[in-house]
Amino acid sequence: MKDLIKKLVESVGPSGFEGQTRDIVRAAVVPNKSEVDAMGNLIVRIGKKGNDGLRIMLAAHIDEIGIMVTHIDENGFVRFTNIGGVYPRNCPGGRVRFTNGVEGVIGIEKLDDPGKAFTLEQLFVDVGALDKEHCPVKIGDVAGFERPFMDMGKRMVAKSMDDRIGAAVLIEVIKQIKTTPHELVFVFSTQEEVGIRGAQTAAYAVDPDMGISVDVTATGDTPKGLKMAVSVGKGPAIKVRDGGMLSDPRLVKVMVDCAEKANLPYQLEVLEGGTTDARAMQVSRAGMSAGCVSIPCRYVHSPSEMVDIDDVQNAVRLFVELLSHPIHLE
């Protein structure tokens, strides 16, 4: 599974430009057929809705945060804006890779007051261009942050665990699930980082009975970190709430019961900021039961996001267990 994760996280696919990542997913889900919709979501359908089954949409987003070129200056330096939640403090000294393969380093203007927070407008990318005419990128080109996948054994670090790790989970579920009473619609969604856009239109088109997303969540297990009862390595986190939605408590209970019955570790997640694809699903059309299984992740929206392989594999087991049987909400 680590080979697949490495491929996924090392592909460049900022929101709206997910093509490379989508191709990796498409190849990984063969022999299952997949389709691509107007927003670029890749959709895989498995199973038929039986008497005791539901149509369930499962979403993991394949986009990542990144940058878009706004201006090439007279000396060939590249000014840029953010795609999604890019923290300026994580940028200087970092590297980026454009979808056309060009690489660059992020520099910063001389700060008048080094004690004051700086903005993205004070940063630029140096692509090694000798002058403006030879700059290999142009306005509108997009790049992701560039870091190789790092395998630490249990722990893995990469630039876009958010949410390629969720995509890896769903790909594994597709591979492992043998039978299901449900019609499962796997949506590898686009444009989550800019406002849950791909999942919104996919949820409308798929029109499911239930929606579950797989995404990363923050943790409270680092020095003087966030106050949050989720830790890396203590099991997949069943979302109770986040900044954008309240999970259906009945679905939370079904997931908890499922994990306990299968003897799988799990945590309950209460995330104060941020949200995920489940938010869009929950309020689509006439509404649906929605929830989320999160992979605990340190340093979210930095170029070095850390997850634990056991959490990932236990999330796969939880989904396979959950989706192999009828689901009754009480």
Next chain:
Amino acid sequence: MSTIKLNKSSAPKIGAEQIALLEKLSNAVGVSGDEGEIRSIVLETIKPFVDEVHEDAMGNIIAIHKAKTEKSLRVMVDAHMDEVGFMIIAEDEGGLYQFETVGGIDVRSLPAKTVWVGKDHLPGVIGAKPIHLTDKGEMDSTIHLDTLRIDVGKDPGGKVKVGDRATFATKFEQSGSVLFGKALDDRIGVVTLIELLKHAPDHIELQAAFTVQEELGLRGARVAAYGLNPDLAFAIDSTPSFDQPTWDGSENTQYNTRLGAGPAIYLSDAGTLSDPRLIRRLTQTAEKHAIPYQFRQPGGGGTDAGAIHLRRGGIPSVSISIPGRYAHTAVLVSRVEDWQHGLALLYHTLLELTPDVLSGER
């Protein structure tokens, strides 16, 4: 049915007739939620050129020019009718009114601006304190909206009511190819869309949406797009140019767009990542016909495309704007050249639009 046949070989021109219509529309008052004056002018103008037209529940005008061929693309083209302005929220005394801004307006730009108030366009002014009576401390401080009043001079005898709209009292002017007006955002798009309807190609269904309440959060376009359910969409709008030299002579890297550099194609704004297939089609068409264009710098802001592209199962969308300096103030400055090129680019793009524009993945 269309009753007027026009020569379709070359793009329509922005001439005296189009500028006169823009003048009429820019001088009319249509603050968000109260677009009636604009709606009347648009309805009267487009009637001879459309197959179907109706006003929807939100007040959008939905006008259809049907295709003469089978299995044609259904193309929504959008321009918003509303403008930023003010709403009267309370009467003080003697013709003084408290007001709120409607849409994004920088309060610092308001003192000493003349306005038109209510249905009768009653003259008024957002008063400023005379310099004779102002001390240095006041001059250095920020002005807050709750300290400002609209003053119509004396009690107008019931002619102004709470809830009435007001707008900048800026009469449209033309100086050579330069256009000055209070509401070129987005009446310039409205006239462009009217021209496209007049010269609509026969092989597509052109779904013209003259929308309401864009300045309050793309509200009209949201329901218009749901109702129309098009195959793809273009939003025509006005976008700021901030292309003046910087005060310290350094390179201006945040100009948004440049006046005179042609219509601005959107790549990314706060609400939309434009469909790359449509961006490509616009640039290819521009290059084929030697039409100048520019890319609006990716960044914040947004157009009706932000609401359109998220409707139903997703609608491939792109925006194209006519650049203008001093957006959302008392006067916007645009150039006929940019407008002409914008109209030509949209005209040729629609004329040459084939279903293969959406082949391949975005």
